[in-house]
Amino acid sequence: MPTEPSSGKKPTSRRYSPEEKAGAVRMVRALRAELGTEQGTVSRVARQLGYGVESVRSWVRQADIDDGYAPGVSTAESARIKELEQENRELKRANEILKRAAKFLRRGARPPTQEIVDFIDTHREDFGVEPIITVLRSAGVTVAPSTYYDTKTRALSARAQRDAELGPALVSLWEDNYRVYGARKLWKAARRAGHDVGRDQVARLMRCAGIEGARRGKRVRTTKPDLAAARHPDLVKRRFTASGPNQLWVTDLTFLPTWAGVAYVCFIVDAYSRIIVGWRVASHMRTSMVLDALEMARWSRGNTLPGLTCHSDAGSQFTSIRYGERLAELGAVPSIGSIGDSFDNALAETVNGYYKAELIYGPARSRPWKTVEDVELDTLGWVHWHNTSRLHGYLNDVPPTEFEAAFYDAQRNDQPLVGIQ
Structure with missing residues (x-):
């Protein structure tokens, strides 16, 4: 029997040997058989032995399961489950x-x-x-x-x-x-x-x-060409270069699944600096989402941009009258690549590709996307990083904002100073 704790000291819990547990179980079962009832047998044996009542109760309960007297997980099954869980943890590790x-x-x-x-x-x-x-x-x-x-x-x-x-x-x-x-x-x-x-x-x-870079996946077709719609000519001819900002913009749509439905994303990119001048995330792919992205670009770059060409594929959003009218308000000229040829809008599709590789399915993303709003919020942060911090090989490994700043610095340095009369 366990010894009583000395006076003035806090009682400490003790471990019971398998023999002590088995002995307590036998005494409870013998008392049950003698009295013809289970009521009070556990507490009586526990007091007699000086054991904890709940400890004895759990031993009896587990012994009844092991011997087939009660339903539940036996000791052997429990040990096997723990063993399998340990093996699973080791495999995961x-x-x-x-x-x-x-x-x-x-x-x-x-x-x-x-x-x-x-x-x-x-x-x-x-x-x-x-x-x-x-x-x-x-x-x-x-x-x-x-x-x-x-x-x-x-x-x-x-x-x-x-x-x-x-x-x-x-x-x-x-x-x-x-x-x-x-x-x-x-x-x-x-x-x-x-x-x-x-x-x-x-x-x-x-x-x-143990770290490595992200890898891009395959392109997925999003916009559907309107074969019957009048189309603007291809003014770019796969020449996605410009000598300065606001000469050539490219745009396209992409999409991704979320728990709440499909999220559609539109980017507008300046071909000179690769800066994203406008973007929009929506739960639909109607023309209005493209117009929203265009409005953001207009707000960030200026109300009138004469000499600007805005290139896209032949999706119905980009052949619509409303889209053409909005470009006309900017002083921009629309350009549309040929149908079914991804190379005719390669720059916009490249941006869509690394957007998905870096943010949507990137290594920093550890959980699925729940809502369109989640995508929109994280896209906001990614666009800021893309424009201000992401190194672009095409730009000699500097961020777009830095590349544009160098352009405008050179422009200012080339301008002659005007004397004050």
Whole structure:
């Protein structure tokens, strides 16, 4: 029997051996048989033995289930369930480790030991050292725990010290840019942030951190051409270039599913700087959503823009009379590519493609889209990032706003100063 706690001290809970539990169960069952009732038997035995009443009650309940006297999950079944749950957790952990290690595992050759050690260091807080080593071994990358710890106890080389400083900075940059940058753009972003780092070093540290750039998916057709409608000529002929802002805009529609229905998105992009000058997210794809995007572009760029060409595909929204009238108010000329040829509006479709790859289905998105309003709110943030921070290879890896600012600075510097009379 358990000993009574000494006076003046807080009672402490104790563990009961399987024999003690089984003995209590036998006493309860014997008392039930003697009295012909279950009422009061548990509390009577518990007081007699000095055990907790609820503890004895739970032992008796579980014993009745195990022996088939009552429905429920037996001890053996419960143990098996816990075992399966543990196996499931270990499988999920192994899959996550392999997912993060995929960047350097897919190269085929064994990574250098220091790179493996760096990978373990990066993820040890999430998974632990031994589980990572075990999973890497199963993938053909063998490193002994002693090798890892020996490497850690040695004095860090200059390269290792540099890696320890740069690694977290690169991950932070990657996180700040929707987790979409690959090695080249992350290298450019790091250089812009003041880090003296090479592209190969960035690629290696990305592998160690288990991060990679976003990949674009396939294009999905959205707008439907109105074959019977009068169409404006193609004034662009696939030349998506301009010598300055507000000379050529391109526009198109795309869509994505949400729990509440389909969300349609329209972007208007300036071909010179790739800046998104207008956009709209709606639950429909009527002409009015395109006009809303055009109104935003008008508000951001000016009420009259003579010499502007606005290029689109042959969707019914862009061949409508209302769309043509709105462009005329701006002083703009409409242009429409040929039907069924995606290359005739390639720039707009490129923007749609990386919008989906970076935001809609991007690595920073961990849950499905619930409503059109959710899409609209997050698109607002993405457009701001796209225009002010996203590095564009076409623009020599600077953001659109910076590229346009350089254009206007050059314009001002080329203008002669007017003297005051």
